[in-house]
Amino acid sequence: MMSxxxxxxxxxxxxxxxxxxxxVKKVDYAVRGPIVQRAVQIEKELKEGVKKPFEEVIKANIxxxxxxxxxxxxxxxxxxxxxxxxxxxxDNKFPEDAKNRARRILQSCGGNSIGAYTTSQGIDCVRHxxxxxxxxxxxxxxxxxxxxxxxxxASDGIVTILKLLTAGEGRTRTGVMISIPQYPLYSASIAELxxxxxxxxxxxxxxxxxxxxxxQRSLQAAREHCDPRVxxxxxxxxxxxxxxxxxxxxxxxxxxxxxxxxLMADEVYQDNVYAEGCEFHSFKKVLFEMGPEYSSKxxxxxxxxxxxxxxxxxxxxxxxxxxxxxxxEVKAQLTKLVSVRLCPPxxxxxxMDLVVNSPQPGEPSYQTFIxxxxxxxxxxxxxxxxxEEILNTVPGISCNPVQGAMYSFPRITLxxxxxxxxxxxxxxxxxxxxxxxxxxxxxxxxxxxxxxxxEGTYHFRMTILPPTDKLKIMLNKLKEFHQxxxxxxx
Amino acid sequence: MMSxxxxxxxxxxxxxxxxxxxxVKKVDYAVRGPIVQRAVQIEKELKEGVKKPFEEVIKANIxxxxxxxxxxxxxxxxxxxxxxxxxxxxDNKFPEDAKNRARRILQSCGGNSIGAYTTSQGIDCVRHxxxxxxxxxxxxxxxxxxxxxxxxxASDGIVTILKLLTAGEGRTRTGVMISIPQYPLYSASIAELxxxxxxxxxxxxxxxxxxxxxxQRSLQAAREHCDPRVxxxxxxxxxxxxxxxxxxxxxxxxxxxxxxxxLMADEVYQDNVYAEGCEFHSFKKVLFEMGPEYSSKxxxxxxxxxxxxxxxxxxxxxxxxxxxxxxxEVKAQLTKLVSVRLCPPxxxxxxMDLVVNSPQPGEPSYQTFIxxxxxxxxxxxxxxxxxEEILNTVPGISCNPVQGAMYSFPRITLxxxxxxxxxxxxxxxxxxxxxxxxxxxxxxxxxxxxxxxxEGTYHFRMTILPPTDKLKIMLNKLKEFHQxxxxxxx
Ligand SMILES: Cc1ncc(COP(=O)(O)O)c(C=O)c1O
Ligand SMILES: Cc1ncc(COP(=O)(O)O)c(C=O)c1O
Numbered sequence: 001m002m003s004x005x006x007x008x009x010x011x012x013x014x015x016x017x018x019x020x021x022x023x024v025k026k027v028d029y030a031v032r033g034p035i036v037q038r039a040v041q042i043e044k045e046l047k048e049g050v051k052k053p054f055e056e057v058i059k060a061n062i063x064x065x066x067x068x069x070x071x072x073x074x075x076x077x078x079x080x081x082x083x084x085x086x087x088x089x090x091d092n093k094f095p096e097d098a099k100n101r102a103r104r105i106l107q108s109c110g111g112n113s114i115g116a117y118t119t120s121q122g123i124d125c126v127r128h129x130x131x132x133x134x135x136x137x138x139x140x141x142x143x144x145x146x147x148x149x150x151x152x153x154a155s156d157g158i159v160t161i162l163k164l165l166t167a168g169e170g171r172t173r174t175g176v177m178i179s180i181p182q183y184p185l186y187s188a189s190i191a192e193l194x195x196x197x198x199x200x201x202x203x204x205x206x207x208x209x210x211x212x213x214x215x216q217r218s219l220q221a222a223r224e225h226c227d228p229r230v231x232x233x234x235x236x237x238x239x240x241x242x243x244x245x246x247x248x249x250x251x252x253x254x255x256x257x258x259x260x261x262x263l264m265a266d267e268v269y270q271d272n273v274y275a276e277g278c279e280f281h282s283f284k285k286v287l288f289e290m291g292p293e294y295s296s297k298x299x300x301x302x303x304x305x306x307x308x309x310x311x312x313x314x315x316x317x318x319x320x321x322x323x324x325x326x327x328x329e330v331k332a333q334l335t336k337l338v339s340v341r342l343c344p345p346x347x348x349x350x351x352m353d354l355v356v357n358s359p360q361p362g363e364p365s366y367q368t369f370i371x372x373x374x375x376x377x378x379x380x381x382x383x384x385x386x387x388e389e390i391l392n393t394v395p396g397i398s399c400n401p402v403q404g405a406m407y408s409f410p411r412i413t414l415x416x417x418x419x420x421x422x423x424x425x426x427x428x429x430x431x432x433x434x435x436x437x438x439x440x441x442x443x444x445x446x447x448x449x450x451x452x453x454x455e456g457t458y459h460f461r462m463t464i465l466p467p468t469d470k471l472k473i474m475l476n477k478l479k480e481f482h483q484x485x486x487x488x489x490x
Numbered sequence: 491m492m493s494x495x496x497x498x499x500x501x502x503x504x505x506x507x508x509x510x511x512x513x514v515k516k517v518d519y520a521v522r523g524p525i526v527q528r529a530v531q532i533e534k535e536l537k538e539g540v541k542k543p544f545e546e547v548i549k550a551n552i553x554x555x556x557x558x559x560x561x562x563x564x565x566x567x568x569x570x571x572x573x574x575x576x577x578x579x580x581d582n583k584f585p586e587d588a589k590n591r592a593r594r595i596l597q598s599c600g601g602n603s604i605g606a607y608t609t610s611q612g613i614d615c616v617r618h619x620x621x622x623x624x625x626x627x628x629x630x631x632x633x634x635x636x637x638x639x640x641x642x643x644a645s646d647g648i649v650t651i652l653k654l655l656t657a658g659e660g661r662t663r664t665g666v667m668i669s670i671p672q673y674p675l676y677s678a679s680i681a682e683l684x685x686x687x688x689x690x691x692x693x694x695x696x697x698x699x700x701x702x703x704x705x706q707r708s709l710q711a712a713r714e715h716c717d718p719r720v721x722x723x724x725x726x727x728x729x730x731x732x733x734x735x736x737x738x739x740x741x742x743x744x745x746x747x748x749x750x751x752x753l754m755a756d757e758v759y760q761d762n763v764y765a766e767g768c769e770f771h772s773f774k775k776v777l778f779e780m781g782p783e784y785s786s787k788x789x790x791x792x793x794x795x796x797x798x799x800x801x802x803x804x805x806x807x808x809x810x811x812x813x814x815x816x817x818x819e820v821k822a823q824l825t826k827l828v829s830v831r832l833c834p835p836x837x838x839x840x841x842m843d844l845v846v847n848s849p850q851p852g853e854p855s856y857q858t859f860i861x862x863x864x865x866x867x868x869x870x871x872x873x874x875x876x877x878e879e880i881l882n883t884v885p886g887i888s889c890n891p892v893q894g895a896m897y898s899f900p901r902i903t904l905x906x907x908x909x910x911x912x913x914x915x916x917x918x919x920x921x922x923x924x925x926x927x928x929x930x931x932x933x934x935x936x937x938x939x940x941x942x943x944x945e946g947t948y949h950f951r952m953t954i955l956p957p958t959d960k961l962k963i964m965l966n967k968l969k970e971f972h973q974x975x976x977x978x979x980x
Contacts, residue, residue: 014655014719014752014789017819021656024823029830040609064607067600077575085571091583110557115803117554119530152642152807155831165504166511188830229504262504299504313605315836317642329507333514340519340678341645345835346805 026191028450029184035434036061039444054442058474060462061444063238063406065312065376068465073311073372075365076354079105083114083350097363105350114346120339122150122320123346126353130320133356137270138285149321149334150352152344153314154268154305157321159189161264161301164334165230166193175228177218177261179210181409181451181459183238196226201454204411207400208242212251219259231261236269236280236404239451239461241384243278243404249286256298265302268319271309274381275403284324300324306351308406310376318348318355380406383464383471390475394482406465409448412458412482418489430458436485441477516681518940519674525924526551529934544932548964550952551934553728553896555802555866558955563801563862565855566844569595573604573840587853595840604836610829612640612810613836616843620810623846627760628775639811639824640842642834643804644758644795647811649679651754651791654824655720656683665718667708667751669700671899671941671949673728686716691944694901697890698732702741709749721751726759726770726894729941729951731874733768733894739776746788755792758809761799764871765893774814790814796841798896800866808838808845870896873954873961880965884972896955899938902948902972908979920948926975931967 017025036059043057059067066072075098082088082102089099108125110116121127127148134143151157166174175196178186190197200218202208215231222228233252235244244252256263265283273280283302288295306318323331358373359365384402391399391410399410414429422432430447437443448459466474507515526549533547549557556562565588572578572592579589598615600606611617617638624633641647656664665686668676680687690708692698705721712718723742725734734742746753755773763770773792778785796808813821848863849855874892881889881900889900904919912922920937927933938949956964 013815013817013820014750015820016817017823019657019719020654020820020823024654024827027827027830029826062607064600065605066603067606069601072603072605081571081575081578084574085567088571093581109805110554111559113556113562113805115555115562115801115805116557117552117797117804152835153832159831164510164514167509185830192827192830229509260504307607311605314607314832315599315603315605317833317835325503327503327506330503330505330510333507333510336519337514337517337682340517340675340682341649342643342804343807345642345807345838347837348835 023192023194027188028191029188033446033450035431035438035444035446038435039438042438042442052442053440057438057442057444058466058470059444060466060474061446063308063463063465064314065465066314068463069467070312070376070465071372072313073369075359075369076311076313076351079354080347080351083347086112095364097359097365101354101357105353109346114350116346118343118346118349120343121335122148122344123349123353126150126349129353129357130322134284134322138282138288141285141288143284143322147323147326149323149338150344150349151319151321152348153307153317154266154303154319154321155185156317156344157301157303157319158185158264158266160334160338161321162189162193162195162230164330164337165262166195168227171225172227174230175222175226177215177222177228177231179232179234179237181239181448181453183234183266184450186232187452196222198222198226198228199452202237202240202242204400204454204457207403208237208240208409210244210248210252212255215252215255228259229262230264231256232264232266233283234266236272238269238405239407239409241400241402241405241407241409243273243275243280246281246286249281249283250290253283253287253290253294253298257294263298263300265300267302268305268308269405270304271377272380272406273404274384275401278403280404284322287324297325299326301326306348306355309355310373311355313351316348316351317345318352319344320352379468380464383468386468386471387462387464387475390472390479394479396486397482402464406463407461408464409451409459409461412460414458415486415489418485421489430460433458433485434460437478437481441481443474443478513682513684517678518681519678523936523940525921525928525934525936528925529928532928532932542932543930547928547932547934548956548960549934550956550964551936553798553953553955554804555955556804558953559957560802560866560955561862562803563859565849565859566801566803566841569844570837570841573837576602585854587849587855591844591847595843599836604840606836608833608836608839610833611825612638612834613839613843616640616839619843619847620812624774624812628772628778631775631778633774633812637813637816639813639828640834640839641793641809641811642838643797643807644756644793644809644811645675646807646834647791647793647809648675648754648756650824650828651811652679652683652685652720654820654827655752656685658717661715662717664720665712665716667705667712667718667721669722669724669727671729671938671943673724673756674940676722677942686712688712688716688718689942692727692730692732694890694944694947697893698727698730698899700734700738700742702745705742705745718749719752720754721746722754722756723773724756726762728759728895729897729899729936731890731892731895731897731899733763733765733770736771736776739771739773740780743773743777743780743784743788747784753788753790755790757792758795758798759895760794761867762870762896763894764874765891768893770894774812777814787815789816791816796838796845799845800863801845803841806838806841807835808842809834810842869958870954873958876958876961877952877954877965880962880969884969886976887972892954896953897951898954899941899949899951902950904948905976905979908975911979920950923948923975924950927968927971931971933964933968
């Protein structure tokens, strides 16, 4: 109301940190946290001519292949250009197989335009292609297009399934089991939804493998205060780079059945397997190979994305999820829920289609496609090895083999004095370390504390994505820094 | 645990409608509800050769311009193709201004690729261009790129702001004021977040205008049971097609100040104004013209999208929001929150850039661009008029002028017997009507009950998007149907 003299009342803001959504406040997201903000600032300072002991910031903090110089797959971009500007279908610069793919995608878009909304679950023909891909990948185990939902990146699918699963209050509140270290999308979404985070620790001594006894310990403890209903697995692992054995996956599935848990399998790195003797096994495949007693029972959602593997098309935000044994009424609710936001981006859907329906032998683009894919994957394999080797030459750094995915997560020994100085500043010791590294060398990493780690241990996550020569320089700078840092604080 | 004979225990599913997120169950989304599902089914039946009294389904249920045959703007698609497949930058088929735009966008992408993740708030140069656009649009009132967030369609921005604002329990739970009829994204998101929906009714007798006295009534009533903190406005209106007067916007702003409400202005139809004497006024502009006493105080978020106006690029899911007077700490929380999902799709961001930075006089694409834009907008204006005129010739249908946006929302008189038959079936009477219309004519509309309406009144929403000749046929079929329906049930 107006006061006597007609002035407006003095009031505070409607929306303040005290009055806002309390769950949102609890969200933490290290991959784009303070260290990355500082890196962006430093880049600006460099541009403005501020003198630094380095020429450029190297962002090894995020799995963003193109940003690190990886080239897109030619065929994918040709088809995307054709879908975007169909006048190019008359241009003989484009190969016939690219044109055929584009025509097929456009035919299943409203008004033959990639600018139309799609059905909420995703374009029909793309969902069929995804199902065929899964079936081929899994040695013929059938996949039903009705179980496929296209998503805005895997992130979107993961949050949506967690949302469906979150219910109850107090001791009946949904508990979600996640590995530690974890990809922080999980902890952030759990916080946002007000679910309960349940940590199970990966075994660093055994190459970040998963022990069933640790799952059991963590579940037991959680049952005291919440209702554990979901078990999340990332395989190949982020940030830890391990690839799970078939045996381990079987054991996890048995555990899920025994303990009545919904399984979420994050398999966005399914093509990123480098270490000898390692192989990607999908949860779906292992589940069905365990026989109908399991495959008819276990509720599973698995996730894939256009962002990783050999394509690294993060900006398009393409992805899919497959839901297995989901209660039909819940599936109807899921379909309704995703319809509120209308649909995932159509270009991302189209790109997902190309990933699951890539050039075939005999098609004009086949050779180039295979060459480009192989080049990317073998360079990554080489860099995975290189990273492990160089890091392990540094006293005070110990790095597990990077079996898969795109990251190393080495353990670092920090001098007592550094730890104390960090704590005095209210900083996690590995944040203190990474911040100093950034200021002195321009290398941007994410501290282990952003992913979770055993109390008293310290790590950082570094992508293996920079080009080989740059990666070498970076690793050697890091080595030098670590030695200096250790001396300085000893 | 295994039972004695080694068989797995018999257990129900983890995730059922009884154990799932209760808020999700409450979500309702009519625009893609049962009527649309039936329409999709009918399309399949037609393809399979099932005989129907019509040849095709006409989907006038959703504002999806390209699906209704509208052509994309050539310049936009050229730039998008260039961004997608930069090899085309050497092709002299593409005009220089398109190439320049593409180069500029690519330069601000990581690794010069639209396949890189962008910053979470959106590509820097795009946010700058958005701010410049707003400043031009609003007669020079400044806009700060730091207040711009790019989004995955306007939907994403709207849900994000509602999420920030939702807090409290019981009587202190956040109440959100929305118009009735409304665009059901609002009611659905409010339900999902567990906020409290507060209805204020638009005045159908006065061309769906907004009365402050009705706002007051609705607010007062809501204060009994929740904490009203947000007022949502859609202008131009969906589903009701009204365009708010400058005076009305001023009054709403005064009301928001007086009652301490956060304003959300959904302005995705800002170019879709057809009626003589009507003009689009942004809330931002009116707010700032009211003087610093207001402009320094009112918290406002406004939303725009690539999906509507003359471009109709729904599939790209581009959008932005501008936040005004947001508490800096809350803004930091917002930035953190959006970073969890990494970023909006880069192609949608690029497209948003073109919308706010379209060809300028003197540039090679200017003439064609203006012609294409004008053609779309004047066809829409013509169809708005046509729709109103034809519908008002039908006894029992009364339609307000379609001043803007893309929809008519006529009131229909239903015979008592039809109402009773619907109720006996447990259907809303206008759902019963629309379902019959679909089965008999193939026309797919959304019943008024999906948007909300005054008790005892019935409506449907119909887009004005079909091409003029098809629209005429549709309107005449509708007329015929309505007369038959009325006779049948009288
Ligand atoms: C394990 C894991 N899951 C999901 C995602 C999300 O990927 P996107 O949303 O880009 O598909 C990432 C991204 O880095 C990831 O590492
Ligand atoms: C009023 C209104 N707001 C928001 C939207 C969402 O648009 P998008 O998410 O495609 O930008 C729509 C779509 O129809 C709408 O009508």
